[in-house]
Amino acid sequence: MKSGGYAVSADGITKRYGSAVAVDNVSLNVNSGAIYGLIGPDGAGKTTILRVIAGILKPDSGEAFVCGHSCEREQIAVKNSIAYMSQKFGLYPDMTVQENIRLYADLYGVEKHGMRERIDELLDFSYMKPFKHRQAGKLSGGMKQKLQLICALVHKPEVLLLDEPTNGVDPVSRRDFWRILYGLVADGMTILMSTAYLDEAERCSVIGLMHKGKIIAEGSPEEVVRKSGIQVISVKDGGDRSLVKKLKGAMGGGRVHAYGDRIRVLTHDMQTDTDELKKLAPEAVIEPDRAMLEDIFMSIGESADADENILSLIAEGAGGKSGTALEVRGLTKRFGDFTAVNNISLTVPYGEIFGFLGPNGAGKSTTIKMLCGLLPATSGEGVVGGVDIVHKPETIKSKIGYMSQKFSLYEDLRVYENIDFYGGIYGLTGAELAQRRDWSLKLAGLEDRKNLMTSELVGGWRQRLALACAILHKPSIVFLDEPTSGADPASRRLFWAIINELAASGVTVFVSTHYMEEAEYCDRLALIFRGDMIAMGKPSELKTSQMQDRIIEVLVKDPFSHMDGLGKLDSVLDVSLFGAGLHVRTKDTAETAIKEYFAEKGIRAEVNAIEATMEDVFVSMIERADGGEK
Amino acid sequence: MITKLKAMLLKELKQMLRDPKMRTIVFVMPLLQLLVFSFALTMDVKNIGIAVLDYDNSPQSRAITDSFAASGYFRIQYRVTGPDEVKRLLDRGDVRGAVVFPKGFEKDVLSGRSASVQVIADGTMSNDAGIIMNYASGVISTYAAKNSVNVTETVSFQHRNLFNANLLSKFYYVPGLITLMMMVSGMLLTSIAIVREKEIGTIEQVMVTPISRTEFIIGKTVPFMLTGLITTTMMFVLAYFIFGITVKGSIFLLFAVVVMSIITYLGLALLVSVSSRTQQQALLTSFFLMMPSALLSGYIFPVSNMPEPVQYFTCLVPMRWSLEGIIGVVIKGATAAELSKQLIWLCIHAIFFMVFASMKFKKTLE
Numbered sequence: 001m002k003s004g005g006y007a008v009s010a011d012g013i014t015k016r017y018g019s020a021v022a023v024d025n026v027s028l029n030v031n032s033g034a035i036y037g038l039i040g041p042d043g044a045g046k047t048t049i050l051r052v053i054a055g056i057l058k059p060d061s062g063e064a065f066v067c068g069h070s071c072e073r074e075q076i077a078v079k080n081s082i083a084y085m086s087q088k089f090g091l092y093p094d095m096t097v098q099e100n101i102r103l104y105a106d107l108y109g110v111e112k113h114g115m116r117e118r119i120d121e122l123l124d125f126s127y128m129k130p131f132k133h134r135q136a137g138k139l140s141g142g143m144k145q146k147l148q149l150i151c152a153l154v155h156k157p158e159v160l161l162l163d164e165p166t167n168g169v170d171p172v173s174r175r176d177f178w179r180i181l182y183g184l185v186a187d188g189m190t191i192l193m194s195t196a197y198l199d200e201a202e203r204c205s206v207i208g209l210m211h212k213g214k215i216i217a218e219g220s221p222e223e224v225v226r227k228s229g230i231q232v233i234s235v236k237d238g239g240d241r242s243l244v245k246k247l248k249g250a251m252g253g254g255r256v257h258a259y260g261d262r263i264r265v266l267t268h269d270m271q272t273d274t275d276e277l278k279k280l281a282p283e284a285v286i287e288p289d290r291a292m293l294e295d296i297f298m299s300i301g302e303s304a305d306a307d308e309n310i311l312s313l314i315a316e317g318a319g320g321k322s323g324t325a326l327e328v329r330g331l332t333k334r335f336g337d338f339t340a341v342n343n344i345s346l347t348v349p350y351g352e353i354f355g356f357l358g359p360n361g362a363g364k365s366t367t368i369k370m371l372c373g374l375l376p377a378t379s380g381e382g383v384v385g386g387v388d389i390v391h392k393p394e395t396i397k398s399k400i401g402y403m404s405q406k407f408s409l410y411e412d413l414r415v416y417e418n419i420d421f422y423g424g425i426y427g428l429t430g431a432e433l434a435q436r437r438d439w440s441l442k443l444a445g446l447e448d449r450k451n452l453m454t455s456e457l458v459g460g461w462r463q464r465l466a467l468a469c470a471i472l473h474k475p476s477i478v479f480l481d482e483p484t485s486g487a488d489p490a491s492r493r494l495f496w497a498i499i500n501e502l503a504a505s506g507v508t509v510f511v512s513t514h515y516m517e518e519a520e521y522c523d524r525l526a527l528i529f530r531g532d533m534i535a536m537g538k539p540s541e542l543k544t545s546q547m548q549d550r551i552i553e554v555l556v557k558d559p560f561s562h563m564d565g566l567g568k569l570d571s572v573l574d575v576s577l578f579g580a581g582l583h584v585r586t587k588d589t590a591e592t593a594i595k596e597y598f599a600e601k602g603i604r605a606e607v608n609a610i611e612a613t614m615e616d617v618f619v620s621m622i623e624r625a626d627g628g629e630k
Numbered sequence: 631m632i633t634k635l636k637a638m639l640l641k642e643l644k645q646m647l648r649d650p651k652m653r654t655i656v657f658v659m660p661l662l663q664l665l666v667f668s669f670a671l672t673m674d675v676k677n678i679g680i681a682v683l684d685y686d687n688s689p690q691s692r693a694i695t696d697s698f699a700a701s702g703y704f705r706i707q708y709r710v711t712g713p714d715e716v717k718r719l720l721d722r723g724d725v726r727g728a729v730v731f732p733k734g735f736e737k738d739v740l741s742g743r744s745a746s747v748q749v750i751a752d753g754t755m756s757n758d759a760g761i762i763m764n765y766a767s768g769v770i771s772t773y774a775a776k777n778s779v780n781v782t783e784t785v786s787f788q789h790r791n792l793f794n795a796n797l798l799s800k801f802y803y804v805p806g807l808i809t810l811m812m813m814v815s816g817m818l819l820t821s822i823a824i825v826r827e828k829e830i831g832t833i834e835q836v837m838v839t840p841i842s843r844t845e846f847i848i849g850k851t852v853p854f855m856l857t858g859l860i861t862t863t864m865m866f867v868l869a870y871f872i873f874g875i876t877v878k879g880s881i882f883l884l885f886a887v888v889v890m891s892i893i894t895y896l897g898l899a900l901l902v903s904v905s906s907r908t909q910q911q912a913l914l915t916s917f918f919l920m921m922p923s924a925l926l927s928g929y930i931f932p933v934s935n936m937p938e939p940v941q942y943f944t945c946l947v948p949m950r951w952s953l954e955g956i957i958g959v960v961i962k963g964a965t966a967a968e969l970s971k972q973l974i975w976l977c978i979h980a981i982f983f984m985v986f987a988s989m990k991f992k993k994t995l996e
Contacts, residue, residue: 372838374995394840394993402838406831412645424637425841469835 005068007032007159007190008053012062015048022048024213025062030159030192030206035185037201038194039297040210041488042459046194047087049210050163053192054084066159080108083152084161089144091151093137097128100136101151108155122150126180141360142173149180160184162193166200168485170359170514171615172622175576178203182560182577196488198293202580207293211300221580225291230299231270234289235263235281242504243281244497250280257298257493260517260614261539264289266299292579297489313443314501321476325350325508326371328382328389333366333375333531340366342531343380348510348524350476353503355522356512357618363531364512365405368479371510372402385477398426401470401478405485407462409469411455415446418454418469426473440468443498460491467498471507478502480511484518496521516614527621534625542617549573549620551612552591555581556598556605569593576619581606583616634841638849642823646853656819660811660861661868668804668873678762681708681719681728688736694747697773698729703765720752727751727762804873805960806929808865809953812888813895813920815861820854820899821916824991825906837993847988851896858892859885878963887959887969890976891952897983898948904990923949948983951975 008030015023023045030036038046051057053064055071055078063070069077091100101119110118123129126146131139136147145165152160166174178200181191193204201207202221209217209224217224237243244263247256251273255266267273270288277286326348333341341363348354356364369375371384373393382389385399409418419440423433441447444464446457457465463483471478480499484492496518499509503523511522519525520539527535527542535546556562559582566575566584570593574585584594591609598605612620646652680698684691698704707725710716716728730748738745749766751759827833836846866884869875877884899916906912924930926940927949933941944950955972958964966973 369995374834374837376994394842397838398840400838402835404831404834406834408831408833408835410641410645410832411830412648413641417641417644421637421641422835422839424640425634425836425839425845427633427840429633466835 005032006030006065007034008036008064008066008192010049010053010062010064013049013052013059013064014061015045015052015057015059021213023052023059026210026213026215027062028208028215028218030190032158032190033185033188034205035181035191035193035203037204037207038192038210039196039198039201039207039293041297041300041490044210045213046210047163050084050161050192050194054082054161055079056084080155081158082161083155083157083159085148085152085163085165087163087167089148091136091144091148094135096133096135097123097139097147098132100147101154104151105154110155118154118156122153125183126150127176140173142169142176145169145173145177146180149177153184158190160189160191160193162191164194164196164486166195166197168360168482168514171516172359172619174200175619178577179560179563186560196486198297198489199579201293203577209296209300216300217296221293225293225296228291228296228299229268230291230295231267232289232291232295233265233267233270233274233277234287235265235277236261236285237263237281237283243284244500247277247280251276255299257295258496258521259294260520262289264295266291266295294489298493313439314498314505321350321506323350324348325352325477326382326384328371328384329380331367331370331380331382332378333363333370334378339531341370341528344526344528344533346526346536348508350508351503351506352523353499353509353511353521355519355525356510356528357516357519357525358512358528359622362528364528365481366531367528368402368481368510368512372400372479373397374402398473399475399477401473401475403463403466403470403478403480403483405481407466409454409462409466411453413454414450415444415452415454415457415465416441416450418465419472422469422472428472436472440465440472443468460487460494463487463491463495464498467495471502476506477508478510480509482512482514484513484515492518516618519614519618527618529622529625532625535621539614542621543612543614547612547617547620548624549585549587549612549616551610551616552584552586552594553578553581553608553610554584554594554605556603562597562603565597566594569597574619574623578613578615583613585616585620631845634845635849638841638845639852642849642853643856646819646857656815656857657861657864660815661864664804664807664811664865664868665872667807668869677705678703678727678765679707679725680704680762681710681716681725682706683710683713683716683728683730685733686731686735688731690736690739690745691731693777694731694770694773695729697769698766701765701769703769716750720750723752725752727759727766729766801875801961802957803929804869804875805956806953808862808869809891809927809949809956810924810929811865812858812862812891812952813923813949816854816858816892816895817899817902817916817920818913819857820851820896821902821906821912822909823850823854824900824903825909825912828907829909834995837995843988843991843993846993847900847984847991850900851893851984854896855889855892858896859888862888862892875960877960879959879965883966883969884956884959886966887952887955887973887976890973890980891948891955893980894948894952894976894983897980897985897987900987901983901990904987923947926950927953929953945975948976948979951979 006029010026010028013023013026026049038049040046048057052059053066053071055075058072063072065071066078067081069081071078095103105115105119123132128143128146128150131143136144139147149165166177169177185191195201205220206218207221207224208215217227219227244256244258247263247265251265257264265273265277274286324347326346329345331341331344332339344367356367358364366375370377371389373389373396376393377390384396387395387399389396413421416437419437420433423436428436441450444461446461446465467483484495487495492515499511500521503509513519522539524536524538525542526533535542537546559577563575563582566572566582569590571587571590572584573587576583584590591607594607646656682695684695695706699706708719719725720728728750730750732746732748735745747770749763751762898919902915903912906915926944926947928944933944933950936944951972955969955976958969958972
């Protein structure tokens, strides 16, 4: 047997699209019962590999095997032992949850006998039972993904192939999704997945870091970090946003990155760089930090150097002001008897980055659409950019920029044609239009590709082009609805640098996001849950004064197996997966109890009380709001 | 206003004309269909079996019979001796027409009086009947001209043709077909124009721009208006070269009718587009609108033969007015004054649908 006993094995896979090499002689092996994570920038070839292994794409050379069967020659055997979940939502939106699962069960020829039990088991396991009669199209983003997973699991596959399964899914739902994945692995399933979330990658037993069609590093997450030799110095700036730029200028943009509330500096020479940083930022707290996958990822990015050029463009292209940008009171939106947004009031000055956080379907997009004049509010009043949103929604539109959650430029137009079109409908002509066109192309990094069809753009480029088109007319208020969803970490970082620059020039930026570290970049945050604004404040306030629970971090091998045990301890409110470890949320200190728990079992574990992260705050507040309702 | 409109127009034209498949659908399909339908309806009639009833049995009558046989269009299948036989053959479908020479035919011809031949056609196949009549008339007049005699054909149809007095001829149905194609291509293409953007999601980004409803609607209409005009012109040119159909009336008037018809169809299609949620819905809706339009327009069944309430109802069918207008100008050479009723109705339709569509289009997402 060529596959050597591995559950999945790929041998020298190469795949070209025209002259572009998508995957270049890649070999990988996945042990039975392991979670293998493929990570890497957009367009690195992750999806192509998954498709080859799923047997739906023929490689130019090389061969893939699943459970010893060739993916090319023994398709039937392979299809029976795998489940593949693509990035697209592949279920029937007008059929109920149960009907969708039944359909898949029938398609896979699952025996009628025992089918109902299997479906019930899956519904129970995924906490989807209460929703089984709901139409799939009406589920929230996280639940749709879970339903896809259930449908993929109905024929009891041995190998699960997942292509960015948690894209655009909120942290609470992602935790839930991972709880299911860990459960499956505990039952012996093998998982090969790609992900854009590096905290998820930390949970994999093996990761493959892909870059330009090759796997450039492979091993357990710790190994990959260790082998890279990269060390990290963390700089806590205390809210000084200009520090990142200063450090980038002094130490080279490629190794200085903002992450959450800190700046991370990648280094190979800890001592020298620490000394230099102390000189550059005497006020800041500077300390060595554990290198994470995120840091490794950033070290391979190339976009970092382009940063500065792009950022210098922003100031000249922004239309900032001072004073109050937006003030709304009692904004409410009802669809029939469903209240999507309930009584939201906000006052936001020019130059502020205001973030909306909340699970899928909480009402973030609806709120943003009302503020843009896209959706009329059911009740409430307000002023955006000095214009009444109830009576003059059309006038608002020339003052704001808006980027919708879904990419909404014309894919059948060339890049520059999209810019010209939006320039035209914003009333730009002649020299002004030409100047703004050049500006947009530079901002999007597409100067050499302006004749490309927009449909050919990938990931970060699309998002930057969309942003450029949204701010062509120099609006002083910009609304970005999940602008970085699904983009790779490097693109997201660049995108946020642009947002920062916009705000610095006096533009108010409203942004919604699912990435908790991005929430830290906002000046203020509103947490929205089921249409209500359940918290608002600076990120630091939310993490301290508004956070009532304490967080204890547990780093242990096989964290999933301890979740139930820890959850039963007194004073433990909740145990959740966090990166490669666990976060235990407690009322008061449960550190000793947790340490005793592991000591009793003779398991080595690191247990530390830590400052709550944004994700902990998010989950804690949502659960409190949820509990309050019951 | 002009900048925004221009941007919108350019974008629409680029999107429409970039895709080679789309170009084919826009420009080639209507012409191809016109050709195929027209040929299918006209040229397919050869070797029509006919019966000859010759009461005169004279050299002249035999000579004309020979001309029929020699024309290539007709095949003399039966020579019969009485009208009952003609009826029986027609009823059984053994022949599709008959030629009857009355007694004293030659005498009339030779004496220079007007002589007449009776041509009977099976009216069940209305197209064939029309063609038979045309060919027969051609054969007879050629014969008459060649021999400088005076012969006219009296046309007479079998009793079964009574339900279809409105016999089609190419002079009628080619312009009619053009009217139909104008509606089909205009409506199908335009009905997906707005809903397509809704479905892909691009409309959301456009809605947050200061473009006005009117600009958006005009931007969506004018490109289709242009392509509609181009294809219609091409179809008339084709009709001239292939079928020899000339416009008897004023070209200007013809284009006035065409433009108003296209605006009406586009308005109707935009209304469909605005009211639909998916492209599928829009396409199906326009299909279900076009079917009755074609049937009630008078193209296939004459409006005057319909029950009175239905006749009133057909006033609401835009194709009725564009058909009557186009036929009027092209075949009858009617003037604007003569077509005032059609023009006024078209005008009402055009304004109603356009205004209604732009009122229904909201720049919000509900």
